[in-house]
Amino acid sequence: MEFDVKRYVTVFYEGEGIVAASIKSNELVLLTEILRLGLSPNEHEDYNMSALSVACKYGNLAAISILLNFGATVHGTPYEDSAPIYYAIMRDDVEAVCKLLENGASVEYTPSNEGAQPFTYAMSAGMKALMIRALSGEVGEAEPAS
Numbered sequence: 001m002e003f004d005v006k007r008y009v010t011v012f013y014e015g016e017g018i019v020a021a022s023i024k025s026n027e028l029v030l031l032t033e034i035l036r037l038g039l040s041p042n043e044h045e046d047y048n049m050s051a052l053s054v055a056c057k058y059g060n061l062a063a064i065s066i067l068l069n070f071g072a073t074v075h076g077t078p079y080e081d082s083a084p085i086y087y088a089i090m091r092d093d094v095e096a097v098c099k100l101l102e103n104g105a106s107v108e109y110t111p112s113n114e115g116a117q118p119f120t121y122a123m124s125a126g127m128k129a130l131m132i133r134a135l136s137g138e139v140g141e142a143e144p145a146s
Helices: 005-011 018-024 028-036 051-057 061-069 084-090 094-102 125-135
Strands: 044-046
Touching: 018 028, 018 051, 028 061, 051 061, 051 084, 061 094, 084 094, 094 125
Parallel strands: none
Antiparallel strands: none
């Protein structure tokens, strides 16, 4: 399939980068193509958030997978205050958290605005169970109890 740039021009929002805009508008073909053409999956565009953090913040699991496949770091970038896993935990997005953990994200220590560990952000019983399993090394083996 040939990539048609003109078709995707409408996904841009004033002042927003192409990666963040493609994630927020769920334009996965555009996201894949710009990464394939060489744009780094670790670009920081949206309020200095990495593309992976944007995908986690907006709950775009498909974009998370694409970014990880193209080498996005699960630990965020030096420009970020919070790592991507925080955004997934705050959304109570168990699937996204599992995907991040399976790709090397840490629940033991990740710097955040408040200096808290990701575990402290887990609110639901399911997310807390997932965090406990992650801390014990049992990531992604079964669905957490609700």
